[in-house]
Amino acid sequence: MLPVSIITCFALASAARAAHPLFIGSPLTRDNFKSTIAKGIWFVEHLTPHCNHCRTFTSTWIHLTEQSEGMQLAQVDCNANGDLCRANGITGYPQMNLCYDGVFVEQYRGTREFFVLSDYLAEKAASLTAPPLPSSLGTAPLNPAGEVIPLSPDNFHQTLEQGPAFYQLAKSMQGRVTIAEMNCDAHRKFCVAQDVVGYPMLVFYPPGGPKSEYQGGCKLMQLQSFVEEASANALPANHLPTAPELAQDTVQLVMQAPPTA
Structure with a gap:
């Protein structure tokens, strides 16, 4: 026992x-x-x-x-x-x-x-x-008002800032490239999902391709140079692209940052 x-x-x-x-x-x-x-x-x-x-x-x-x-x-x-x-x-x-x-x-x-x-x-x-990036912007006009567009998780991928220079950039890109901003204070989890690790953060999204972070200066001329080079192959706003063109043309730009004071 x-x-x-x-x-x-x-x-x-x-x-x-x-x-x-x-x-x-x-x-x-x-x-x-x-x-x-x-x-x-x-x-x-x-x-x-x-x-x-x-x-x-x-x-x-x-x-x-x-x-x-x-x-x-x-x-x-x-x-x-x-x-x-x-x-x-x-x-x-x-x-x-x-x-x-x-x-x-x-x-x-x-x-x-x-x-x-x-x-x-x-x-x-x-x-x-997180929803996947769309292959294109469709036929919507790019930046019709020449203004920075407020973003939320609901419209982030359809309308892909940093103070005065970025607002001037939006005006100079009117009709050519969409400029938008994301408030990461209000949408922290969404920004984490987009790999945002610091503020402000500028990201370029080519349809159907990998995103890339802009690491240049924040003066208007530097931003314009980057955007113009990145969008060199973009379609005119009034051009209706065919399906094959949508995979490589038309660009979006986004600055992800908390609101400026």
């Missing part, structure tokens, strides 16, 4: 496991993993029941499942689904992978502190759900 003290230890260990379960809900398996994460943003923890780090992380994971917005959280038991974990590139426990519409995006490599993870999930939820 086992000593009473050992039996008591087993009972306490069992009680601790019951009070702090490793798995929140039913863990995903090889049979339902792909179908479950096929739509939306998923943050998946891969763990094993005997991992001490996993047990320590349990309370943080529970808190994340209660606080996360715009993202689904799930778990995989790698003891029961070793082949699935190997296919998912799991090399240690707990390992958390970010997936979007069934496709692996990246492995989380930060610390396992709640606030660090919470900020990470909020940033990824914003960036992965």
Whole structure:
């Protein structure tokens, strides 16, 4: 017969496991993993029941499942689904992978502190759900009034500042290039999703191509030179482009910054 003290230890260990379960809900398996994460943003923890780090992380994971917005959280038991974990590139426990519409995006490599993870999930939820850039401006006239246009997340991609020089630039580009501004105080998450890391930040968006940050001076002549060079191949405002032309012509310009004093 086992000593009473050992039996008591087993009972306490069992009680601790019951009070702090490793798995929140039913863990995903090889049979339902792909179908479950096929739509939306998923943050998946891969763990094993005997991992001490996993047990320590349990309370943080529970808190994340209660606080996360715009993202689904799930778990995989790698003891029961070793082949699935190997296919998912799991090399240690707990390992958390970010997936979007069934496709692996990246492995989380930060610390396992709640606030660090919470900020990470909020940033990824914003960036992965941001609407894609349009391939063109369509037939809308470029900068018809010669003024800087206030932006919000709703009109950001359709009407792609810094004080007087930028307002003068908008006037000089009237009918040629659209100039707009984004208030990053009011739309912080959206600006984070656009990789804005400082203010003011000037970004050029060619339709169908990668964006590029302007890093020159802020005098009117410097801004004009940049815009004119970037828009050298743009179509005239009164030209109705064909579908192939839309992939390479017509430009937009945007300054992302908080409102000036």
